[in-house]
Amino acid sequence: MKARLDCYPCLYYQALRTARMITQDxxxxxxxxxxxxxxxxxxSFNVTPPEIGKKMYDLIEQMTEVSDPYQTIKQECTQxxxxxxxxxxxxxxxxxxxxxxxxRAAVAGNxxxxxxxxxxxxxxxxxxxxxxxxxxxxLPEFSEAxxxxxxxxxxGDNAGETVFDRILIEEMNKPIVFxxxxxxxxxxxxxxxxxxxxxxxxxxxxxSGSDAPGTILSLCSDEFMxxxxxxxxxxxxxxxxxxxLSEENRPIFFLLKAKCPVIxxxxxxxxxxxxxxxx
Amino acid sequence: MKARLDCYPCLYYQALRTARMITQDxxxxxxxxxxxxxxxxxxSFNVTPPEIGKKMYDLIEQMTEVSDPYQTIKQECTQxxxxxxxxxxxxxxxxxxxxxxxxRAAVAGNxxxxxxxxxxxxxxxxxxxxxxxxxxxxLPEFSEAxxxxxxxxxxGDNAGETVFDRILIEEMNKPIVFxxxxxxxxxxxxxxxxxxxxxxxxxxxxxSGSDAPGTILSLCSDEFMxxxxxxxxxxxxxxxxxxxLSEENRPIFFLLKAKCPVIxxxxxxxxxxxxxxxx
Numbered sequence: 001m002k003a004r005l006d007c008y009p010c011l012y013y014q015a016l017r018t019a020r021m022i023t024q025d026x027x028x029x030x031x032x033x034x035x036x037x038x039x040x041x042x043x044s045f046n047v048t049p050p051e052i053g054k055k056m057y058d059l060i061e062q063m064t065e066v067s068d069p070y071q072t073i074k075q076e077c078t079q080x081x082x083x084x085x086x087x088x089x090x091x092x093x094x095x096x097x098x099x100x101x102x103x104r105a106a107v108a109g110n111x112x113x114x115x116x117x118x119x120x121x122x123x124x125x126x127x128x129x130x131x132x133x134x135x136x137x138x139l140p141e142f143s144e145a146x147x148x149x150x151x152x153x154x155x156g157d158n159a160g161e162t163v164f165d166r167i168l169i170e171e172m173n174k175p176i177v178f179x180x181x182x183x184x185x186x187x188x189x190x191x192x193x194x195x196x197x198x199x200x201x202x203x204x205x206x207x208s209g210s211d212a213p214g215t216i217l218s219l220c221s222d223e224f225m226x227x228x229x230x231x232x233x234x235x236x237x238x239x240x241x242x243x244x245l246s247e248e249n250r251p252i253f254f255l256l257k258a259k260c261p262v263i264x265x266x267x268x269x270x271x272x273x274x275x276x277x278x279x
Numbered sequence: 280m281k282a283r284l285d286c287y288p289c290l291y292y293q294a295l296r297t298a299r300m301i302t303q304d305x306x307x308x309x310x311x312x313x314x315x316x317x318x319x320x321x322x323s324f325n326v327t328p329p330e331i332g333k334k335m336y337d338l339i340e341q342m343t344e345v346s347d348p349y350q351t352i353k354q355e356c357t358q359x360x361x362x363x364x365x366x367x368x369x370x371x372x373x374x375x376x377x378x379x380x381x382x383r384a385a386v387a388g389n390x391x392x393x394x395x396x397x398x399x400x401x402x403x404x405x406x407x408x409x410x411x412x413x414x415x416x417x418l419p420e421f422s423e424a425x426x427x428x429x430x431x432x433x434x435g436d437n438a439g440e441t442v443f444d445r446i447l448i449e450e451m452n453k454p455i456v457f458x459x460x461x462x463x464x465x466x467x468x469x470x471x472x473x474x475x476x477x478x479x480x481x482x483x484x485x486x487s488g489s490d491a492p493g494t495i496l497s498l499c500s501d502e503f504m505x506x507x508x509x510x511x512x513x514x515x516x517x518x519x520x521x522x523x524l525s526e527e528n529r530p531i532f533f534l535l536k537a538k539c540p541v542i543x544x545x546x547x548x549x550x551x552x553x554x555x556x557x558x
Contacts, residue, residue, distance in 0.1 A: 005295060005299075005305060005308055005309060005312065006295070008291055008295060008309075008312045009288055009289075009291035009292040009294075009295055010288075012287055012288035012291050013288040015288075016284060016285070016287060016288055020284075026284060029284055030284060030287075030324055033284065033287045033319075034319065034320035035320075037316040037317070037319050037320045038316070038317075038320055040312075040313065040316050041313035041314075041316045041317055045309055
């Protein structure tokens with residue numbers, strides 16, 4: 001999915017939010033915003049949003065020498081999600097459709113997002129996802145595909161959400177590769193975040209080879225590309241991965257909450273919808 | 280009131296919205312956003328928001344040669360407000376406190392705004408203002424000041440809102456100067472908008488001499504400054520005029536709905552509050 005004009009102001013909101021996580025120095029923050037202003041006109045907008053986002057976050061990292069401003073928040077989200085883990089497991093066990101309930105848990109975890117539209121209410125938004133209708137519901141196709149699949153790949157999104165991904169992976173009960181970002185970007189999960197969520201116990205964790213906030217294939221490692229090309233079922237989690245992969249011709253199920261109006265419009269659903277989509 | 284860092288991304292939202300009012304050509308809109316990006320790092324942020332806004336809107340006008348993108352919207356807002364005029368006049372007549380009800384009408388008209396946080400529901404938002412509590416309520420002081428005042432000035436804000444300003448001016452029933460912008464800027468009222476609202480029948484209409492989206496005194500005409508300095512009661516309507524005049528040492532009553540979080544924080548009230556403030 002290509003970036004839209006609406007992404008333009010949103011990038012400044014993200015820059016401001018991230019700069020404020022790093023420093024209280026208003027002069028420094030203004031300096032960051034001014035440098036983002038100098039950067040954006042040099043970039044093509046005929047690319048996916050994570051390609052632009054990566055360049056902006058790279059600039060902020062270069063200017064501040066802070067490579068992981070969301071580290072503490074990521075750990076807190078993971079710990080908070082781990083505390084919810086037993087209840088959600090029980091809820092799935094008691095459900096008549098355990099796979100659907102596990103998919104709901106996974107998409108509920110996608111409310112944890114500090115990238116776009118970053119205001120969320122952890123408990124309330126999670127609970128909403130457990131009961132709201134899917135705007136696009138390819139769960140029957142997914143259920144069948146899981147049964148058939150032999151080489152599964154699960155492309156993760158945010159830290160904390162990883163705990164909910166683990167729940168779905170446990171429910172699928174298949175050998176699976178879980179993909180994390182190579183280096184920190186916003187609150188996206190890296191290797192350590194996946195381990196803290198316990199994913200090392202249920203999946204092989206590999207890196208995409210890139211720190212873009214979405215799986216931009218041209219930036220990914222050979223190891224990742226090999227696994228990606230050989231997978232017979234891919235679960236792509238969250239908005240950034242949708243933006244990067246929505247036009248790829250692979251058996252990809254996109255599982256996400258469409259928080260961003262641009263992404264919701266691209267999918268053709270109302271903002272706030274939950275989606276299990278095999279294009 | 281000085282600009283804050285939060286104004287930075289908001290300026291891009293305003294630029295995008297205005298560019299879309301002028302053209303459907305996405306390449307042209309991106310060009311406008313890129314030029315705003317090149318402009319902002321050259322500006323000082325140690326000024327009021329209307330000073331920055333004026334430079335941005337000037338740039339958009341230069342690039343597009345469209346001097347009044349909101350002309351049709353302004354006329355529609357005025358016509359819509361005029362249709363409500365008889366009902367509101369009756370409501371005031373039936374009220375035990377007619378001046379308060381007229382002040383409420385005037386601040387209700389301030390929901391009409393295409394500058395910041397431009398999404399509003401005309402009927403619903405207007406009705407809310409008629410019943411909500413004032414977060415700052417200097418109505419007793421205002422009532423007394425109106426009785427004493429001999430040279431009144433009313434600095435207008437948006438087109439359409441002007442009809443509601445007229446209602447308050449009729450209720451005050453004093454000789455009064457109504458101030459409009461010199462040239463179109465966003466949906467701010469210019470001379471013609473004031474006339475269409477019927478203000479020429481109840482006030483002397485003068486221009487501030489500037490097209491900034493707020494009354495920046497250094498840009499105002501001698502005619503305006505003369506009237507301003509001689510007024511013994513000034514009503515400043517809306518956010519842009521508050522931003523420009525909040526630190527002035529004159530008998531100014533600020534009447535507005537604090538739609539913008541930065542302005543609400545500056546005043547010290549929750550976002551969405553209505554205010555009648557004599558600092």
